[in-house]
Amino acid sequence: MSSQRETGISLNHAPGGVGYKLLELPPELLTLLESDTPPVLxxxxxxxxxxxxxxxxxxxxxxxxxxxxLILLKASSDGTTPSSSEVPExxxxxxxxxxxxxxLAPELAVAAPPVAKGKWHEKFARGR
Structure with missing residues:
Protein backbone atom coordinates (compact mmCIF):
# COMPACT_ATOMS: atom_id res chain seq x y z
CA MET A 1 0.00 0.00 0.00
CA SER A 2 1.50 3.28 -1.06
CA SER A 3 -0.28 5.30 1.66
CA GLN A 4 1.59 3.61 4.51
CA ARG A 5 4.80 5.14 5.79
CA GLU A 6 7.74 2.92 6.71
CA THR A 7 9.07 5.16 9.50
CA GLY A 8 8.89 2.72 12.44
CA ILE A 9 7.45 3.42 15.86
CA SER A 10 8.48 6.59 17.65
CA LEU A 11 9.56 6.43 21.30
CA ASN A 12 8.76 9.44 23.50
CA HIS A 13 9.88 10.17 27.05
CA ALA A 14 6.66 11.14 28.79
CA PRO A 15 6.90 10.61 32.56
CA GLY A 16 3.53 11.02 34.22
CA GLY A 17 4.88 12.20 37.58
CA VAL A 18 3.79 8.94 39.23
CA GLY A 19 6.41 6.86 41.03
CA TYR A 20 6.29 3.12 40.48
CA LYS A 21 7.78 0.31 42.55
CA LEU A 22 7.80 -3.31 41.47
CA LEU A 23 6.99 -5.83 44.19
CA GLU A 24 8.41 -9.34 43.85
CA LEU A 25 5.98 -11.79 45.50
CA PRO A 26 6.95 -15.24 46.79
CA PRO A 27 4.97 -18.05 45.07
CA GLU A 28 3.08 -19.03 48.25
CA LEU A 29 1.83 -15.46 48.78
CA LEU A 30 0.84 -15.12 45.14
CA THR A 31 -1.20 -18.34 45.42
CA LEU A 32 -2.97 -16.96 48.50
CA LEU A 33 -3.76 -13.64 46.81
CA GLU A 34 -5.12 -15.31 43.67
CA SER A 35 -7.39 -17.68 45.64
CA ASP A 36 -11.18 -17.30 45.86
CA THR A 37 -10.85 -16.00 49.43
CA PRO A 38 -7.76 -13.78 49.53
CA PRO A 39 -6.39 -13.12 53.03
CA VAL A 40 -6.21 -9.82 54.86
CA LEU A 41 -2.62 -8.61 54.94
CA LEU A 70 13.37 -1.23 33.78
CA ILE A 71 11.38 1.11 31.55
CA LEU A 72 7.56 1.06 31.64
CA LEU A 73 6.07 1.75 28.23
CA LYS A 74 2.57 2.75 27.22
CA ALA A 75 1.26 2.52 23.66
CA SER A 76 -0.39 5.62 22.25
CA SER A 77 -1.40 7.21 18.99
CA ASP A 78 -0.37 10.65 17.81
CA GLY A 79 -3.82 12.05 18.55
CA THR A 80 -4.64 13.13 15.00
CA THR A 81 -7.55 11.66 13.11
CA PRO A 82 -6.22 10.18 9.87
CA SER A 83 -8.29 10.23 6.73
CA SER A 84 -9.81 6.93 5.65
CA SER A 85 -6.86 6.17 3.37
CA GLU A 86 -4.16 6.73 6.04
CA VAL A 87 -2.99 4.35 8.73
CA PRO A 88 -2.93 5.80 12.27
CA GLU A 89 0.59 6.44 13.51
CA LEU A 104 9.57 -10.06 50.20
CA ALA A 105 11.90 -12.22 52.28
CA PRO A 106 10.40 -14.74 54.74
CA GLU A 107 10.77 -13.64 58.35
CA LEU A 108 11.08 -16.05 61.25
CA ALA A 109 8.18 -15.82 63.68
CA VAL A 110 10.45 -15.53 66.71
CA ALA A 111 13.96 -14.49 65.87
CA ALA A 112 16.54 -14.90 68.61
CA PRO A 113 18.74 -11.86 69.11
CA PRO A 114 22.28 -12.33 67.83
CA VAL A 115 24.90 -13.33 70.39
CA ALA A 116 27.46 -10.57 70.91
CA LYS A 117 30.93 -12.02 70.37
CA GLY A 118 32.85 -8.78 70.64
CA LYS A 119 34.76 -6.99 67.98
CA TRP A 120 37.91 -8.52 66.53
CA HIS A 121 40.16 -5.69 67.66
CA GLU A 122 38.74 -5.80 71.20
CA LYS A 123 39.29 -9.54 71.43
CA PHE A 124 42.93 -9.47 70.38
CA ALA A 125 43.94 -6.10 71.88
CA ARG A 126 43.65 -7.51 75.44
CA GLY A 127 46.66 -9.80 74.94
CA ARG A 128 49.02 -6.99 73.93
Missing amino acids: TLESSTNSAILKNGTQSWGLRQKNTSNA ASLNAIATIHDTIE
Whole structure:
Protein backbone atom coordinates (compact mmCIF):
# COMPACT_ATOMS: atom_id res chain seq x y z
CA MET A 1 0.00 0.00 0.00
CA SER A 2 1.50 3.28 -1.06
CA SER A 3 -0.28 5.30 1.66
CA GLN A 4 1.59 3.61 4.51
CA ARG A 5 4.80 5.14 5.79
CA GLU A 6 7.74 2.92 6.71
CA THR A 7 9.07 5.16 9.50
CA GLY A 8 8.89 2.72 12.44
CA ILE A 9 7.45 3.42 15.86
CA SER A 10 8.48 6.59 17.65
CA LEU A 11 9.56 6.43 21.30
CA ASN A 12 8.76 9.44 23.50
CA HIS A 13 9.88 10.17 27.05
CA ALA A 14 6.66 11.14 28.79
CA PRO A 15 6.90 10.61 32.56
CA GLY A 16 3.53 11.02 34.22
CA GLY A 17 4.88 12.20 37.58
CA VAL A 18 3.79 8.94 39.23
CA GLY A 19 6.41 6.86 41.03
CA TYR A 20 6.29 3.12 40.48
CA LYS A 21 7.78 0.31 42.55
CA LEU A 22 7.80 -3.31 41.47
CA LEU A 23 6.99 -5.83 44.19
CA GLU A 24 8.41 -9.34 43.85
CA LEU A 25 5.98 -11.79 45.50
CA PRO A 26 6.95 -15.24 46.79
CA PRO A 27 4.97 -18.05 45.07
CA GLU A 28 3.08 -19.03 48.25
CA LEU A 29 1.83 -15.46 48.78
CA LEU A 30 0.84 -15.12 45.14
CA THR A 31 -1.20 -18.34 45.42
CA LEU A 32 -2.97 -16.96 48.50
CA LEU A 33 -3.76 -13.64 46.81
CA GLU A 34 -5.12 -15.31 43.67
CA SER A 35 -7.39 -17.68 45.64
CA ASP A 36 -11.18 -17.30 45.86
CA THR A 37 -10.85 -16.00 49.43
CA PRO A 38 -7.76 -13.78 49.53
CA PRO A 39 -6.39 -13.12 53.03
CA VAL A 40 -6.21 -9.82 54.86
CA LEU A 41 -2.62 -8.61 54.94
CA THR A 42 -1.22 -6.18 57.49
CA LEU A 43 1.89 -4.03 57.27
CA GLU A 44 3.89 -3.42 60.45
CA SER A 45 7.13 -1.62 61.13
CA SER A 46 10.26 -3.21 62.59
CA THR A 47 13.74 -1.97 63.45
CA ASN A 48 15.24 -2.56 59.99
CA SER A 49 12.32 -2.95 57.55
CA ALA A 50 8.57 -3.15 57.14
CA ILE A 51 6.91 -6.53 57.78
CA LEU A 52 3.98 -7.83 55.73
CA LYS A 53 1.92 -10.29 57.81
CA ASN A 54 -0.78 -12.85 57.13
CA GLY A 55 -1.69 -14.81 60.25
CA THR A 56 1.45 -16.71 61.26
CA GLN A 57 3.35 -15.97 58.04
CA SER A 58 5.42 -12.82 57.71
CA TRP A 59 7.72 -11.34 55.09
CA GLY A 60 10.23 -8.52 55.38
CA LEU A 61 10.24 -5.90 52.63
CA ARG A 62 13.73 -5.37 51.23
CA GLN A 63 14.76 -2.91 48.54
CA LYS A 64 16.98 -4.33 45.79
CA ASN A 65 18.79 -1.99 43.42
CA THR A 66 19.23 -3.18 39.86
CA SER A 67 22.10 -2.31 37.55
CA ASN A 68 19.78 -2.40 34.53
CA ALA A 69 16.85 -0.01 34.66
CA LEU A 70 13.37 -1.23 33.78
CA ILE A 71 11.38 1.11 31.55
CA LEU A 72 7.56 1.06 31.64
CA LEU A 73 6.07 1.75 28.23
CA LYS A 74 2.57 2.75 27.22
CA ALA A 75 1.26 2.52 23.66
CA SER A 76 -0.39 5.62 22.25
CA SER A 77 -1.40 7.21 18.99
CA ASP A 78 -0.37 10.65 17.81
CA GLY A 79 -3.82 12.05 18.55
CA THR A 80 -4.64 13.13 15.00
CA THR A 81 -7.55 11.66 13.11
CA PRO A 82 -6.22 10.18 9.87
CA SER A 83 -8.29 10.23 6.73
CA SER A 84 -9.81 6.93 5.65
CA SER A 85 -6.86 6.17 3.37
CA GLU A 86 -4.16 6.73 6.04
CA VAL A 87 -2.99 4.35 8.73
CA PRO A 88 -2.93 5.80 12.27
CA GLU A 89 0.59 6.44 13.51
CA ALA A 90 1.43 4.51 16.68
CA SER A 91 4.06 5.48 19.22
CA LEU A 92 5.40 4.34 22.58
CA ASN A 93 5.68 6.56 25.65
CA ALA A 94 8.23 5.78 28.35
CA ILE A 95 6.15 6.65 31.42
CA ALA A 96 8.61 5.57 34.15
CA THR A 97 12.10 4.25 34.72
CA ILE A 98 12.57 1.87 37.65
CA HIS A 99 15.99 1.36 39.23
CA ASP A 100 14.98 -0.78 42.21
CA THR A 101 12.45 -3.43 43.23
CA ILE A 102 10.96 -4.52 46.53
CA GLU A 103 11.35 -8.19 47.43
CA LEU A 104 9.57 -10.06 50.20
CA ALA A 105 11.90 -12.22 52.28
CA PRO A 106 10.40 -14.74 54.74
CA GLU A 107 10.77 -13.64 58.35
CA LEU A 108 11.08 -16.05 61.25
CA ALA A 109 8.18 -15.82 63.68
CA VAL A 110 10.45 -15.53 66.71
CA ALA A 111 13.96 -14.49 65.87
CA ALA A 112 16.54 -14.90 68.61
CA PRO A 113 18.74 -11.86 69.11
CA PRO A 114 22.28 -12.33 67.83
CA VAL A 115 24.90 -13.33 70.39
CA ALA A 116 27.46 -10.57 70.91
CA LYS A 117 30.93 -12.02 70.37
CA GLY A 118 32.85 -8.78 70.64
CA LYS A 119 34.76 -6.99 67.98
CA TRP A 120 37.91 -8.52 66.53
CA HIS A 121 40.16 -5.69 67.66
CA GLU A 122 38.74 -5.80 71.20
CA LYS A 123 39.29 -9.54 71.43
CA PHE A 124 42.93 -9.47 70.38
CA ALA A 125 43.94 -6.10 71.88
CA ARG A 126 43.65 -7.51 75.44
CA GLY A 127 46.66 -9.80 74.94
CA ARG A 128 49.02 -6.99 73.93
